[in-house]
Amino acid sequence: MHHRYDVLVVGAGGAGLMAALYAAKGNVSVACISKLYPTRSHTGAAQGGIGAALGNVQEDHWEWHMFDTVKGGDYLTDQDAAEVFAKDIIDAVYELEHMGLPFSRTPEGKIAQRKFGGHTRDFGKAAVERSCYAKDRTGHMILQTLYQQNVKAGTTFFNEFHVTDLLIEDGRCQGLVAYELSTGELHTFHAKAVILAAGGYGRVFKITSNALTLTGDLMSIYYRKGLPLEDMEFYQFHPTGLAKLGILVTEGIRGEGGILRNDSGERFMERYAPTIKDLAPRDIVSRSIITEIREGRGVGRDKDAVNIDLTHLPREVIEGKLAEITDLARTYLGMDPVKDLVPIQPTAHYAMGGIPTNLDGLCLSDGSGGTVEGLYAAGEQACVSLHGANRLGTNSLGDLVVFGRRAGIAAAKYARQVEYPDMPEGAQRESVDLFERLRNGSGKENAAAIRKDLQESMMNNVGIFRNGKDMAAQVEILKELKARYQGVTVSDPSRRYNSELIEAMELGFMLDCAEAMTASALNRTESRGAHDREDFTERNDTDWLKHTMAYKNLNKADDVIIGYKPVALKGFTRAFEPKPRVY
Amino acid sequence: MTQTTAQASSAPVSASVPMLQLKVKVLRFDPEKDKKAYWTTYDVEAQPGDRVLDVINHIKWYLEPSLTFRRSCMHGICGSDAMLINGRNRLACKTLVRDVAKSGGTITVEPIRGLKVEKDLLVDMEPFFDSYKAIMPYFINESPAPAAERIQSEEEAERMAHSSNCILCACCTTSCPIFWVNGSYLGPAAIVQAHRFIFDTRDEATQQRLGIMNQNTGVWRCRTAYNCTEACPRDIPITQLIEEVKRAVMYGQA
Numbered sequence: 038m039h040h041r042y043d044v045l046v047v048g049a050g051g052a053g054l055m056a057a058l059y060a061a062k063g064n065v066s067v068a069c070i071s072k073l074y075p076t077r078s079h080t081g082a083a084q085g086g087i088g089a090a091l092g093n094v095q096e097d098h099w100e101w102h103m104f105d106t107v108k109g110g111d112y113l114t115d116q117d118a119a120e121v122f123a124k125d126i127i128d129a130v131y132e133l134e135h136m137g138l139p140f141s142r143t144p145e146g147k148i149a150q151r152k153f154g155g156h157t158r159d160f161g162k163a164a165v166e167r168s169c170y171a172k173d174r175t176g177h178m179i180l181q182t183l184y185q186q187n188v189k190a191g192t193t194f195f196n197e198f199h200v201t202d203l204l205i206e207d208g209r210c211q212g213l214v215a216y217e218l219s220t221g222e223l224h225t226f227h228a229k230a231v232i233l234a235a236g237g238y239g240r241v242f243k244i245t246s247n248a249l250t251l252t253g254d255l256m257s258i259y260y261r262k263g264l265p266l267e268d269m270e271f272y273q274f275h276p277t278g279l280a281k282l283g284i285l286v287t288e289g290i291r292g293e294g295g296i297l298r299n300d301s302g303e304r305f306m307e308r309y310a311p312t313i314k315d316l317a318p319r320d321i322v323s324r325s326i327i328t329e330i331r332e333g334r335g336v337g338r339d340k341d342a343v344n345i346d347l348t349h350l351p352r353e354v355i356e357g358k359l360a361e362i363t364d365l366a367r368t369y370l371g372m373d374p375v376k377d378l379v380p381i382q383p384t385a386h387y388a389m390g391g392i393p394t395n396l397d398g399l400c401l402s403d404g405s406g407g408t409v410e411g412l413y414a415a416g417e418q419a420c421v422s423l424h425g426a427n428r429l430g431t432n433s434l435g436d437l438v439v440f441g442r443r444a445g446i447a448a449a450k451y452a453r454q455v456e457y458p459d460m461p462e463g464a465q466r467e468s469v470d471l472f473e474r475l476r477n478g479s480g481k482e483n484a485a486a487i488r489k490d491l492q493e494s495m496m497n498n499v500g501i502f503r504n505g506k507d508m509a510a511q512v513e514i515l516k517e518l519k520a521r522y523q524g525v526t527v528s529d530p531s532r533r534y535n536s537e538l539i540e541a542m543e544l545g546f547m548l549d550c551a552e553a554m555t556a557s558a559l560n561r562t563e564s565r566g567a568h569d570r571e572d573f574t575e576r577n578d579t580d581w582l583k584h585t586m587a588y589k590n591l592n593k594a595d596d597v598i599i600g601y602k603p604v605a606l607k608g609f610t611r612a613f614e615p616k617p618r619v620y
Numbered sequence: 621m622t623q624t625t626a627q628a629s630s631a632p633v634s635a636s637v638p639m640l641q642l643k644v645k646v647l648r649f650d651p652e653k654d655k656k657a658y659w660t661t662y663d664v665e666a667q668p669g670d671r672v673l674d675v676i677n678h679i680k681w682y683l684e685p686s687l688t689f690r691r692s693c694m695h696g697i698c699g700s701d702a703m704l705i706n707g708r709n710r711l712a713c714k715t716l717v718r719d720v721a722k723s724g725g726t727i728t729v730e731p732i733r734g735l736k737v738e739k740d741l742l743v744d745m746e747p748f749f750d751s752y753k754a755i756m757p758y759f760i761n762e763s764p765a766p767a768a769e770r771i772q773s774e775e776e777a778e779r780m781a782h783s784s785n786c787i788l789c790a791c792c793t794t795s796c797p798i799f800w801v802n803g804s805y806l807g808p809a810a811i812v813q814a815h816r817f818i819f820d821t822r823d824e825a826t827q828q829r830l831g832i833m834n835q836n837t838g839v840w841r842c843r844t845a846y847n848c849t850e851a852c853p854r855d856i857p858i859t860q861l862i863e864e865v866k867r868a869v870m871y872g873q874a
Contacts, residue, residue, distance in 0.1 A: 065738045074690075077698040078787050091768075134769040137759020137820065139780045146771035171784075177697060178784060183757070189758035219738065248692040363857075365695060368667070368714055414633040485681030495622055529686035530651055539686040 038224045042068045042324075043452040044445075045213065045228040045257060047200050050078030051434065052174070052416025053234035054183035055441030056398075056448070060232070061190050063449025068193040070215055070226070072235075072539075075184050075194060079236055079248045079435065083176025084287035084361055085167030085444040087438070088156060088431035089130040090123065093147040093555045094166040097218035099123040101158055102167065104613055106432060109155045109318045110389075110425020111269070111566035111576065112615035113584070113604055118423045120608030121396055122432075122439050129438040130169050138182040140171050141358070151358075152292040154430045155318035161620075164316050168431045172460050173287050173361040174218075180432055182526035197482060198224065198537055203231070203258050203412070203450055204461060208402065210412035210471070218539065221532030225464050229455055230411045230448040233259075233392060233400075233443060237417040238550040242385035242500070243492040246278055246285040250543075255418055257546035259392050260553055263411065264402055265586040265600065268418040269550070270558035270568045272535035274501050276322035278384025280342040282369055286362045286381055288430045291315045293354055296346045297326070298378065299334040304345075310620040317620045320427040320567045323383040327501050330382075337380050338500060344378035389428055389567065390557070391420040393586065394470060404586045404602030411458065412452065415444040422584060422604075426566020475541045484541045487521050490514075491551060499555050504571040508559040515552050516595050553587040555556025558595035563584060582606075639665045640723040644675055646687065647730040648740050658739070660684070661726075668718035673728065676712055676730050676741075689741035696853055697790030700821065703741050704730040709791040732794035734803070751810040755832055760825040769832040776821045782847055783816035783861055785854050792848035792858050797828065798841050805841040808848035808858050815861045818868055827872075834869045842866070 045063035046057045057069045071078065090097040103123035107114045131320060141149040150166040158165040169265060171178040187194075197218040204211040206223075212227040236502040238253025245475075251479060260266050276297075277286040297315055299305050309325040310317035317325075335341050347355055355363055355375050366372045366379050373607050391414070393401040398413040398421070414435050415421075425435055498511035522545060529537045548562035563577035564570050583601045641665050649657035662679050673691055680687045689712075690700040696714035703712055705729055706720050721727045735743040759768075786809065793799050793807035814833055817823050833839040837863060848858040 073692060073700070074749075077692055077700050079693065081787070082693055082695070082697050131765075131768055135761075135765040137761075137817075137823065139777055139784045139816075139820070139855070140769070142772055142777045144774065146770050146773050172781070174697075174785070177787070181784070185758035188753055189760075238764070248698065249694060250692045281697075364756075368696070368716070371669075394861070405828045527685070531650060531686065531739075533650075533652060534688050534742055536688050537680075 039227065040068070040138065040224060041226065041227040042066045042456070044230045044448045045070060045226050045233065046232045046234060047213070048078065048234035048236060048416070048418070049073065049075050049184070049194065050236055050416060051080035051139055051179050051183060051437030052441035053232070055188055055438050056232045056234055056415055056445035057192050058183065058186055058190060059442050059445030060449040061192055063446060063453065063455070064485065065305060065449045065452045068195060069187070070195045070198045070200060072197060072199045074196050075182055077250060078180060081180040081247070082285060082435055084173040084176045084285060085153060085289035085292065086151065086170035086431045087130060087179070087434040088429070089126045089169055089435065090155060090167060091127060091130065091148060091169065092509070093143055093368060094150045095158065097129065097158065097165055097167055099118045099158060100611055101165065103279045103608065103611060104160045105155055105157055106423065106429050107425070107613045108161065108618060109429035111427055111618055112425065112582065113548045113565060113603035114425030115422040116608040116612060117605045118396060118421045120611060122423050122435065126435045129442065133179065133182060133438065136182050136186050138171065138178050143581035145304060146477065150314060152540060154288050154291060154316050154322065155314070156429070168289065168292060170289065173289050173359050174610045176434060179437070200235070200254060201326045201471060201542070202602065203262065204464055205262055205409060205412070206461050209410040209458050211460055214465050215573065216468070217600055218534055220297070221356065221535060222470055223465050225460070226458060227460055229452040229457055230413065231420055232398065232444050232448050233412070233414040234416045235418050237388040238547060239388070241383045241491060241495050241554070243496040244278060244281070244283040244382070245385040246275055246283055247385065252547050253550035254543065254544035254546045256391055257549035260549055260589050263588060263591045265393060265404070265588050266390060266553045267586055267602065268422065268557070268563050268584050269554040269587055270585060271389035271426045271566055272385065272390060272554065273319055273387040273567045274323045274383040275386035276326055276383050277345060277381040279369055280337060280380035280382050281364060283370060283384035284365055285384065286345065286365070290359055290362060293358060294350055298344045298346050298593055299329045300336050300340070301334065305329055306425060313620045316432060319430060322619065323501055324569060326383055342380040342382040345381050345410070346378050348376055348378070356549070360589070387415055387428055387433060389420070389424040389426065391418045394419045394421050396421060397447035398440055399447065404584070406598050413444040413448045414616070415440045426568060434490070471542065472538065475525065475527050475538060479524045480526035482521045482524035484525045484544050487518055487525065488544050488547070491518055491547060495551055499558055502569055502571055505559060508555055511555045512559065515548065515555060519548050519595065543618050549589070552595070553597060556599065557585045557587045558596060560599050627712070635699065637667060638723070640668060640717060640721065642675070642721055643726040644679065645726055645728045646679070646869070648687070649737050650739050662718070666717045666853055670717045670718070671713050672705055672715045672717060672720065673712035674775055675717060675727070676729065688739045697787060699787035702732050702789040702791045702794070704732055707794040710832065711789060711791070711853045714853050732790060734794045745790065748793060748809070751793070751806045752788065752813060754765045754806060755810050755814040756825060756829055757813045757817070759820070759823055761822055768821045772821055779819045780816055782856050783812050783819070785856055786812050787854060788855060791851040791853055795847040795851035797845055797847065798843055804837045806837050808862065811839055811862050811865055812856065812858055815865050818865060830869050830872065839865050839869060
C-alpha cells in the first residue's frame with residue numbers, strides 16, 4: 038500500500054508526539070508511525086522530572102542550568118545546544134502546563150520543583166531545586182498529555198507499524214517503508230519530510246531500564262546507509278536500578294533525601310563528591326557504586342549491589358512523592374522502602390549518542406556540515422549533543438519537548454517550501470530482501486540465544502568501566518554474533534502479527550548499534566563522562582575534545598570508519614571553559 | 621501438547637531459592653488456521669520472583685516462537701501486556717510467579733475478554749481506544765494562557781492523582797461484565813479519563829463531558845460490580861471515581 042504525507046513522524050514517545058503536534062500547527066499533513074500503541078512508548082517510564090529554571094522554589098537562572106548541562110556533559114556538550122535548551126525549556130514547561138499536565142504544586146499553587154543530581158546554583162556552589170515533577174511519574178504524564186493533545190489535533194496514527202527502511206537518494210529523504218504487524222503487509226510512505234524519534238537502544242545490554250522494544254531500529258537503518266552515528270561510546274548507566282532487574286528507581290529518590298550506603302552502612306558518596314554527595318551526576322555516582330562493589334563493600338548474596346536508604350524520610354513523602362518506586366520495590370523485591378533498605382545497582386539507561394543533527398533537528402551526513410535534506414531527528418535517537426559525554430538527570434524529558442518542537446517546526450516549514458521528491462524505483466526492495474533472508478535462512482541459530490550473548494558480552498566488555506583489551510575482544514565477539522545471525526530463520530510462516538519475524542529483525546538492528554558503539558569506544562583513548570577507561574584514566578582535552586562520527590564501511594564487512602566533528606565550545610551569549618569536574 | 625524446558629529466570633533471587641516446576645497453560649488461537657481456540661501446556665522451570673512475563677517470553681524465545689502477545693516496558697508502566705492470568709485480569713510484567721503458583725502448579729494465561737482476539741493473547745485494541753477518544757480526552761481551556769503556569773492548589777491537583785495514574789492497559793474495562801454484554805458501554809477506563817478532566821479546576825469543558833457521561837453509553841451503565849477496581853494494576857479506586865462522576869452528572873457540576 039502507498040501513502041503520502043507532507044511530514045511523517047516515526048515514534049510516538051515524547052519527542053515524536055511533540056514533533057507531530059508542532060508539524061500539524063505548521064499547516065501540513067502529518068502522520069505518526071509507531072511500532073507500539075500510543076501511550077506505550079518508553080517516555081512513560083521516566084519518573085523524576087523535567088528540569089527548568091522556573092525559580093518557583095529557589096532562585097534559579099537559565100545560565101546555571103546551561104552550566105550544569107555543559108559541566109555534567111564533561112564539556113563535550115555543544116554549548117549552542119545547551120544555551121538554546123536552557124532558555125527554551127522554561128517556556129516548554131509552561132506550555133506543558135497549559136496543555137493540562139497535572140504537575141505537583143507548591144503551597145502557592147505553582148509548579149513544584151525538587152533537587153536532582155547535578156543541578157546547582159551559582160555555577161556549582163550548592164544544590165538547587167530545579168526539577169519540575171508530577172509525583173514520580175513525570176514521563177507518564179508528559180506522554181499522556183502529548184498524546185491527548187494529538188487526539189485533539191486529529192493527528193493520523195499508524196499503530197504497530199515497524200519501519201524497515203528509510204528512502205534516501207541523492208542526499209534527500211523521500212519517505213520510508215514500514216511493515217504493518219496486523220496484516221504482514223509492507224507499506225510505502227512518500228513524504229516531503231521525515232522526523233525520526235524512535236528512542237534508544239538500551240536492549241543491547243543485559244541489565245537495563247529500557248523496554249524490550251528499545252532496539253535502535255532507526256539508528257541502525259541510518260547507519261546501514263553509510264551515514265554516521267555520533268558519540269556512540271557515551272552510554273549512560275543510571276546509578277539506581279533495582280538490583281538484578283535494572284528497573285529504574287528515580288533520581289528523585291536522592292533528590293528527596295535518599296542516601297546510598299555500602300555493606301557497613303557508610304554514606305560512601307561523602308568520599309567521592311564531598312560537596313553534593315548523593316546528588317552528584319549519574320556517571321560519578323554509577324562509578325562510585327561499582328568501585329564500592331569491586332572493593333568488596335557491596336550488599337546482597339553476590340555483594341554486587343549497594344543500598345538506598347529512605348527510612349529516615351516521612352512515610353507521606355515515600356508513599357506520596359515516591360509512590361511509583363515504592364510500588365516497584367514492594368512488587369519486585371518484596372521490600373518496603375518505609376522500613377527496608379532497597380538494594381540497587383547501575384542499569385544501562387540512556388544513549389547520549391545517536392543520529393547527528395543540527396539545532397533544528399536536521400540530520401547530518403558527515404562531520405563538516407553536510408545534511409540529509411528532508412530528514413530530521415529528535416529525542417534519545419538523535420544527537421544534537423545537548424548531553425555531551427553524560428546526560429544531566431531530567432534533561433531527557435527536556436530534550437524531547439525542546440528539540441521535538443524545533444524539529445516539528447523546521448520539518449513543517451521545509452515541507453511547505455518544497456515539492457514531493459521523486460520515489461525511487463523498487464522502494465520496497467531492501468525491505469523485501471531483509472524479510473526473505475529472515476524467512477529463508479539456514480535455520481540453525483536461535484535469535485534469543487544470540488541476543489542473550491550480545492547483551493551479556495556488551496555488559497561485560499563495554500559497560501561502566503572499559504579497557505582496550507576487553508573492547509577489542511568485543512569487536513571479535515560481535516563479528517561472530519553477526520555471522521551466527523546470518524543463520525537465524527523465522528519458523529512462524531504466518532503473515533498476521535508475526536512477532537517472531539519482528540524480533541529477529543530487531544536483533545539485526547541491535548547488532549549494528551553495538552558495532553558502532555564498540556568501535557567508537559575502543560577508538561577514544563581517554564576517560565570522559567560516561568566513557569571511563571581503565572587504560573586511559575584521564576580526560577584528554579588536547580586530543581579528544583571532539584565528537585566521534587562512526588560510519589559503517591559499506592565496502593568491507595564488520596569495518597567501522599571513524600571520523601570527527603568539532604565541539605561547539607561557545608553558546609550564543611555564554612561560554613564555559615572546560616575545567617576539571619569536581620563536585 | 622507438552623514441551624519441556626530449562627529455566628526462564630531473570631529474578632534477583634539467589635541460587636539457594638528452590639526453582640518452581642510449573643505447567644503454563646496458554647489459550648492459543650490463530651484465525652488463519654484455527655476454527656476455535658485451544659489450550660497448550662508448556663513445562664517451565666522458574667524462580668519464585670520471576671514475572672509471569674518472563675515465563676511467557678521464555679516460552680516464545682525457546683519453545684514456541686509463534687506465540688504472540690504484546691509487551692514492552694517489563695515493569696507495569698506501558699500497559700501492553702494485560703492478560704487473564706489464573707482467571708484474573710493482570711499485567712504479566714507486574715505479576716510474580718510466586719503469587720500465582722506453587723511448585724508443581726499450573727498458571728493459565730488467556731487473552732483479556734470483550735475485545736476480538738487477533739492471535740493468541742493479542743486482542744484488537746481499537747474499540748477500547750475509540751471509547752477513550754469519545755470522552756474528549758484532552759485539556760480544554762480557550763481563555764488566553766498566562767505567561768507562566770495557571771495556579772492550582774495542592775488539594776486541587778491531588779483531585780487528579782488517581783485518575784491521571786491510568787496507563788490505559790484495559791484491565792478494568794475488559795473485566796467489566798457490562799462491557800462484555802454491551803460493547804457500546806464506554807467502560808471504566810474511559811470514565812476514569814473523563815474524571816481526570818472533569819475534576820481538573822483548570823479545564824473548561826466540564827459540562828460537555830458530563831453530557832457524554834449522561835448518555836446511555838455512559839456512566840449509568842455501571843452496576844457497581846467492583847471488577848474494575850480489583851483488576852486495576854495501579855490500585856486506582858475506579859468504582860469510587862465512577863461514583864464521583866455519577867454524582868457530578870446528577871448535580872450538574874464537578
